[in-house]
Amino acid sequence: MNIFSILLAFLAGAFGSTQATINTMIGKQASQFNMIAYVSLVQVAISLVFILFRGDFRSLSGPTWGWIGTSALLGVIIMLAVTTSINSIGSLSVYVLLILGQVILSAVVDHFGWFGVPKSPITLQKAGSISIIMIGVVLLVRS
Template identity: 30%
Template sequence: MNPSVLAIVAVVLGGAAASLQAPTNAKLANAVGSPVNAALVSFAVGTAVLAVVAFLMQARPDFATVRSAPWYLWIGGLYGAAFVVAATWGVPRLGVATTIILMVAGQLLLSLVLDHIGFMGMPKQPISWGRVGGVALVIAGVVMVRKF
């Protein structure tokens, strides 16, 4: 399979999983008492699953290299935690579709800036009217999903 097609399929499935995760964690928040507790349980389960997958794939991190990485490379989980808690809290108040599309809009807005500056050495992709228009269409989608 073409690597680009495989990447597209993986990302679409990951997005679908996020849509499933949000209402699941919202229900879990009711059971465990808060969105933060639900996120904690969610991350614990995710960590256990990743440990099993890493074991099965015989993926062994080089801990010396990991320890020597700059501090800001260690905080990726912080962003994931913010995402999960926000989704867990937002779904019962806004619905699944509105929560997810608002999250996508937030991701796209910041992504335009990160692409433009080549954040963390990523390839630069200048902000263009077409890219801004694409984000505007997503934001229009937020309004349509919310109002209609």
């Protein structure tokens, strides 16, 4: 088991919920779409600094614009959905639902091997684990 990867995944989750709460606050002050534009522009600027610092210009000609556009659209939808939902159901409920959505779709992606991911069929054990997560999410959101 790779402890470093586990720690990175945990930190990504912790930072993601923190970022969403900050974005919600920004959205209340500047509107949701302005928040998305502002945050995205700063992310681009920071990313370009990293590219320039590393001298890794070949990465600028990598994936097709279709995939980039799809990912960008999904990012806007995710930011809008999360920050809008936090205002009405709270951060914890939003994030357990977000994680449930990620778990279910990740299982489907793995099962069919979409996007170049190695196929990993949904087994009875995986389906049972997802069901337990779903029950926990329902109980938490209803509380």
